[in-house]
Amino acid sequence: MTKLTDVLTRLCRARDLMREVHDQTVTIDEAAREAAMSPFHFIRQFSAVFGETPHQARIRSRLDRARLLLVTGEKSVTEICMDVGFSSHGSFSTLFARRVGVSPSEYRRRARSMVAVPGTFASHPFPGCLSLMGPAFAIFEKQQASGSVRVVACESS
């Protein structure tokens, strides 16, 4: 029992290590060593616990940090790209667009357009607990309503 929780602790620590931004990127082998596992076992265990490979976790964490900096900070896209650990603006923008759906600058523009009070930003980029429920029910009710309209139309024809 202790051993299993110990594995979890080591995996969490390795994930933190993967997510940190260093001058020299931590390799999978180094992270595996930190977790006291072989690289093969490390990747397998990591994926089984976190649902993604160590590399995927690193990319996700970088993109998440970039999103936060784009919304809340003043730095340029290129500076943010470097700050979060990417070395090329091109690959960062491409990856960002693929995962998030819009380019970094477009993401910033949209998020900024939602700013209501200077210095704060609307909750939309980061939904709070159960805050999605309101819009979901509104959409659901609209679907129900349009569904019932269709039924009426069918009956009358």
Add this chain to the structure above:
Amino acid sequence: MRIKLTSIMVEDQEKALRFYTQVFGFVKKHDIPVGGEFRWITVVSPEGNEDVELSLEPNANPVGRAFQEGLLKQGIPATAFEVDDVAREYERLKALGVVFTQQPTQQGPITLAVCADTCGNLIQIYQPPVSQ
């Protein structure tokens, strides 16, 4: 006042929906896009009250994520689901590649086990006392 909805924070809603339906065996009830990249997704248990829903919530809010990661690091389950037979469920989930941080263990009148949901949480499964 009734309890009909509860939620769990997840790293990736699409992946979470797959895990919670294909591995845990819940059934999708709602999946409504709510604008942006987020969806209102709920699942229900095919073995329980089908109007009691579990919402798979994005952990995109840094505050939520900090809480979720804190729990995980301390080995604390985010929530618990009841099962008829913990030992059987443990074997079934293990065969599907689920990692357990606690094997089936007797604790007082209940038997429980703890596993990772691949979405950033630990989940406790427990078997209630027979007399219940």
